[in-house]
Amino acid sequence: MRAPDAPLMLPTRADTVRLIVWVLAVQALFWGLGLVVRPSAPDPAFERSRVSDIVLQNADGTQTPLDGRANYYLGTEREATFIGIVEVARPERGLVVFVPRYNRFASLTVNGETVPSSDAPSWRANRMGIKWVVPAQLLQQGPNQLAVTIQRECCKAYLARLIAGPPEALDVPIQQWRMQSVIPSFGLMVLGIFAAIGCLMVSRSPAYRTIAFAAALAFTGMALSGLWAIDILTPSSEPVYVAAGQMILLATFAGLVALADRWFPGEPRFDRPLVIASLVFAAVIITCSFVSDGVTPLFRNILEGAIVVLANFAVIASLKRGLVADRRLWTPDAAVLLLVPAISIADLIAAIRINPLALNSAPLGVLGLAILLMLGIVRRGQMLSQRLEDANTLLDARIAQKEAELEVTAERLRVVEAEAAVQRERSRIMRDMHDGMGGQLLSVLMLSRDESAPRATITQTVEQAIDDLRLLIDSLDSVGDSLDIALGQFRERAETKLRAAGMRLVWSNRLESGAISLPPGPILTIYRIMQEAINNAVRHSGGSMVSIAINPDDAGGVVIIIADDGKPDPATWRKGRGLENMERRAAEVGGSFVLETGAEGTSITITIPKV
Structure with a gap:
């Protein structure tokens, strides 16, 4: 099908010859069939x-x-x-x-x-x-x-x-002749009824709705024409009977025009003229049915001829539109659709001049029109299927293009996110060094300038700075490790510190290997909480043992309990800045901090939720 912005291709001589060959072949096939099925030899x-x-x-x-x-x-x-x-x-x-x-x-x-x-x-x-x-x-x-x-x-x-x-010689042949005569009309009626029902069933699909309604109208007209041709169920007056035949003719050609208008590419162009013309013709036909003596033969011929001529004009205009769009693609369709004017002209001639072929072509022509309708529906289905395939192909191409664009965008986002993550990690390290070791080194500097400052205090401050630096390095080394491995690294430093203070460490880690993983920032925060708890036990507990128990909780997080066996004097115990820092740091990682002290010692419980 020609794209809307594609240049109009003029037909070549080969295209014209191809169209002529198709038209002649289709016409020869149909009218040859008409000659073959001419009335059989009379009964002996x-x-x-x-x-x-x-x-x-x-x-x-x-x-x-x-x-x-x-x-x-x-x-x-x-x-x-x-x-x-x-x-x-x-x-x-x-x-x-x-x-x-x-x-x-x-x-x-x-x-x-x-x-x-x-x-x-x-x-x-x-x-x-x-x-x-x-x-x-x-x-x-x-x-x-x-x-x-x-x-x-x-x-x-x-x-x-x-x-x-004599009756005995003719009664049976007359019955047989009538049965042979009624079968084609009855078959046409049954075919039209079932075809119309099938079209109405197809009309439930939005893609086929309008063309299915048009075909259903034409098939209904054909079914009624079969009933009308049987001519035994209409005990009406002659004007009413004639009007019924004309209404059937109008319905059939209206359906054919609507079908042809949708057969070829482009929007339907004859819907409004078709509705107006149909209403005008129907009004004239109904008015004539009330004329007691009927209308004149000339008026009947003009009325029926006008219906046929206008319908054929619309059909030819529709197929011309298809040939203009793509002559090579629509040539077979145009050749088949040209049977409509050929058949209708033959029937129109038969109304004025009688000859055996014309009389035989009338029912054959109706059947031919029925075949045209079915071919039109099939062709429409092929068109819609082809359009669907083309749309799917175009959609697949656009999806692939968008996926490639999204992949490029995603790659850029990954690079940006990676750079942002690196920048965030740098900022965190700088902040941790400034808040931790930086403050401690500043304290060392101030103490070193004070000649009265005890040497032990300076040493302790330097050791704290070194410990903080080691914690920072350990947290960076834990990248990619699970929490149980990261805490295992802390165990070595805790044992060294407690051993130097004359205390022992009882360690219990029930985390499954690889169960919980945390980035370096939260791990450093946990290190610092645990380091502060160890320092408090060494300085203030007066005990001989520190226990660290690491257990999973029911919500998928982890619970860390650090306890000592010291007996602090309640009169001298007070909450200092270190405990406040521990609470704050636990809150930074979304956890909680609980302190308990009693006759059996002091314990802190840190709960870290599942990330």
């Missing part, structure tokens, strides 16, 4: 009982011999009386007279006496034929005159053949 019983030498009764009483043109006898006016002579050897057996096909409204007189039809009064016959049973009292041995009067709504009156013979 009909041929044996056929009345020959039929003449036309003129208005002035004269008679004109007729040559049956392919077995069709034509009058020159809307009403014609055809007269034939039949020899009856045994009048007591009665006589059956049958006209297989005629125009409409036939009446029979035998030897000047009117004979009523033996068919039901509601039968309009026509394609079903009409049958008379002549009683024996109206017959005479030898020649008998049969006069069949045919009326027609427009143009010429005609009848196919005039069959006359």
Whole structure:
């Protein structure tokens, strides 16, 4: 399909030749099929009982011999009386007279006496034929005159053949002939009903809704045309019956136009004109149905011709739009769709001029239109499927493009995040060095300038600075390690410090290996809390043992309990700055800090939640 911004490609000579070949091939196939399925050879019983030498009764009483043109006898006016002579050897057996096909409204007189039809009064016959049973009292041995009067709504009156013979010879052949005649119309009705139902089922999908409604309308018209052609279920007046046929014609062509308008690419262009024209034609048809004597033949021909011509104009305009969009792609569709004007023109000619092929092409044409509708739906499905595949391909390409762009963006974000993480870690280290070792070194500097400061105090301050530096280094070394391994490194330093103070360390670590991992910042904070607890035990407890128990809690975090066995004097115990720092640092990592002291010693409990 041509893109909206693509240049219009002029058709080449090869494209034109290809279109002509397609059109000729499709037309030859359809009309060749029409010739193949022409009416079969007459029943032998009909041929044996056929009345020959039929003449036309003129208005002035004269008679004109007729040559049956392919077995069709034509009058020159809307009403014609055809007269034939039949020899009856045994009048007591009665006589059956049958006209297989005629125009409409036939009446029979035998030897000047009117004979009523033996068919039901509601039968309009026509394609079903009409049958008379002549009683024996109206017959005479030898020649008998049969006069069949045919009326027609427009143009010429005609009848196919005039069959006359004994009942035992014609009753069964007439039944068989009628069954063969009704099957195509009945089949067309059933096909139209089921096809219309199928289209309505397809219309539940939004992608097929409008085209399915259009096809359902045309199929409904075809189903009604089959019922209308059977001609036995319409005991109405002639104007109403004619109006019903015209409404069926209007519905069928409206559906075909709507379908053709959506068959080819581009937005539908005839929806509004189609609705307006349909309403106008429907109003005219309904008005004519109330005319008691019916409208004139000329007006009927003009009305039906206008419906056919306007519909074909819209169909041809639609297929032209498709050929302009892409002649190579839409050539087969245009060739098939051109059957619509070909069939409708043939049927229009058949309404004015009678010939066997035209009479046979009418039901074949309706079936051909039904096939066109099905092909249109299939083609529409192919178009939508192709559009869906193209859309999926385009979507996949755009998704791949966006994924590549997202990957580039994600890589840039990863680089930025990595740089930000490095910067944050640098800031944290600088802050930790400033708050910890920096403050302690500043204290050493101030003490060194004070000549009265004890040497032990200076030494202690330097040792604290060194311890803090080691804690910082240990926290940086723990990158990638779990909490149990990081705390294991702290154990070595705690044992060294306690041993120097004459105390021992009882260590218990029940964390599973690799269960909890923390970044360097929180690990350093935990180190400092534990280091402060060790320092307090060494300085103030007066005990001989410090225990450190590390256990997991039920919420997935960790609980650290540091206890000593000292007995501090309650009178001298007070909460200092070190305990406040421990509480603050526990809060920084989202944990809690609890201090307990008693006769058996002092313990602190640090709870670190799961990260």
